[in-house]
Amino acid sequence: MKNEKNGFDSLNDCGRKEDLVTYLYGEAQATERASFESHLDYCDECRNELTAFGRVRRDLGAWQLGQVARPEIVLRRSRLDLLGELVGMFPAWARGAAFVGTAAAVLLVSLSIAGTRISLKDGDLAVSFGRRSNGSPLDPVVSSEEIGRLVQNAVAEEREKMKEQYNARLASFKDQLDADHQAELRAARAEQQEQLRAARVALQQEMRRFNRQNTSAGIRAFFTRDDSSDPWGDGR
Amino acid sequence: MEFSDDQIIERTLAGETDAFSLLVRRWERPIYGLSLRMLGRDEDARDVCQETFLAAFRNLQKFRGDSKFSSWLYRIALNACHSRLRKQGAMAEQSIDHEDDSGRKFEIADGGLEGLPERLQRDQRAGLVRKALYALPAEMRQVIIMKEYEELTFAEIAEILQIPVSTVKSRLYTGLQQMGARLEKMRGLL
Numbered sequence: 001m002k003n004e005k006n007g008f009d010s011l012n013d014c015g016r017k018e019d020l021v022t023y024l025y026g027e028a029q030a031t032e033r034a035s036f037e038s039h040l041d042y043c044d045e046c047r048n049e050l051t052a053f054g055r056v057r058r059d060l061g062a063w064q065l066g067q068v069a070r071p072e073i074v075l076r077r078s079r080l081d082l083l084g085e086l087v088g089m090f091p092a093w094a095r096g097a098a099f100v101g102t103a104a105a106v107l108l109v110s111l112s113i114a115g116t117r118i119s120l121k122d123g124d125l126a127v128s129f130g131r132r133s134n135g136s137p138l139d140p141v142v143s144s145e146e147i148g149r150l151v152q153n154a155v156a157e158e159r160e161k162m163k164e165q166y167n168a169r170l171a172s173f174k175d176q177l178d179a180d181h182q183a184e185l186r187a188a189r190a191e192q193q194e195q196l197r198a199a200r201v202a203l204q205q206e207m208r209r210f211n212r213q214n215t216s217a218g219i220r221a222f223f224t225r226d227d228s229s230d231p232w233g234d235g236r
Numbered sequence: 237m238e239f240s241d242d243q244i245i246e247r248t249l250a251g252e253t254d255a256f257s258l259l260v261r262r263w264e265r266p267i268y269g270l271s272l273r274m275l276g277r278d279e280d281a282r283d284v285c286q287e288t289f290l291a292a293f294r295n296l297q298k299f300r301g302d303s304k305f306s307s308w309l310y311r312i313a314l315n316a317c318h319s320r321l322r323k324q325g326a327m328a329e330q331s332i333d334h335e336d337d338s339g340r341k342f343e344i345a346d347g348g349l350e351g352l353p354e355r356l357q358r359d360q361r362a363g364l365v366r367k368a369l370y371a372l373p374a375e376m377r378q379v380i381i382m383k384e385y386e387e388l389t390f391a392e393i394a395e396i397l398q399i400p401v402s403t404v405k406s407r408l409y410t411g412l413q414q415m416g417a418r419l420e421k422m423r424g425l426l
Contacts, residue, residue: 018405056416060384062361
């Protein structure tokens with residue numbers, strides 16, 4: 001049935017629209033193809049649609065891009081990536097100090113905006129919140145120099161702390177290395193002493209065996225000696 | 237010797253970042269074509285192309301290899317196209333006219349005066365196709381572009397869009413129907 005509005009057949013009611021596009025683009029298997037071709041013998045809707053789709057495909061083929069210049073692709077790194085690399089170049093303690101400093105600055109600015117006032121006088125810390133009805137901040141007021149000093153102190157403290165941690169880690173690492181080295185030395189010394197002891201024992205055994213052999217040869221020589229003319233062996 | 241996409245990815249991830257340019261050279265034209273047909277403007281298509289390869293380069297470690305690299309790349313490009321289309325909103329219809337100009341420029345640059353009447357006729361048809369294609373909803377347009385111009389299989393399109401094959405076929409069917417109806421109507425107006 002022809003659709004008056006768009007001049008096309010109405011929606012395919014035979015339920016084989018997927019088969020139709022599979023067939024149209026040549027992706028149907030041999031059996032599917034044969035099955036759909038026999039379906040086309042009696043389904044006018046599919047046959048008409050196949051013809052119309054073929055026409056659309058020919059029209060689509062008219063839009064070719066021709067010779068276009070190659071798009072130039074530049075693989076440049078984002079600013080975020082570069083920042084990450086830059087930050088990565090600093091040691092951990094410096095990154096930590098910078099982070100804490102930034103966080104402290106943000107906190108102080110936020111508190112300042114919220115009407116919070118912090119004051120350091122004679123070693124006492126005073127904090128106040130809120131604003132007067134005319135919008136002016138309540139006393140005590142903290143000056144920009146004090147804020148700067150607070151931030152600097154916080155950064156310096158954090159830096160010191162991170163340095164100490166870093167040095168402690170280094171010292172611990174050195175101790176560990178020393179301990180390992182001492183253990184190795186002890187093991188080598190023990191092995192050497194064991195070898196010396198074994199050599200000493202072997203030498204002693206060898207000397208005993210030599211002495212035994214010499215002693216028995218002397219006794220044998222004493223008893224087999226002809227001493228009738230000089231029984232004392234001293235010419236008496 | 238030609239390296240496979242997977243081999244080039246391995247080399248790139250191993251630190252040989254220049255190897256990635258082989259992938260760019262291999263896939264820039266399909267990605268550009270897809271973007272141009274989706275968006276209709278050469279400038280936008282080039283921007284999407286750039287964005288796509290940059291995103292792929294930066295996220296290469298996340299590419300798990302479950303699907304083909306090209307499918308992953310097409311998906312990134314389509315997401316970038318959709319993002320731009322959303323920004324353009326109602327302006328999308330206007331981009332057809334830009335494309336009419338740029339498209340014709342490409343076609344005429346193909347040759348001299350020889351066969352000019354035929355080429356003009358073809359350009360006229362191409363102009364109609366562009367208009368009919370841009371009038372389609374983006375989800376149907378992308379399926380027609382991938383099937384007709386990028387010559388991907390139904391399974392590949394389904395993988396790129398992460399939808400069932402049957403949905404791809406159904407969208408293509410409806411898209412072709414609507415294209416046909418619009419083209420008939422436009423021809424009647426000429």
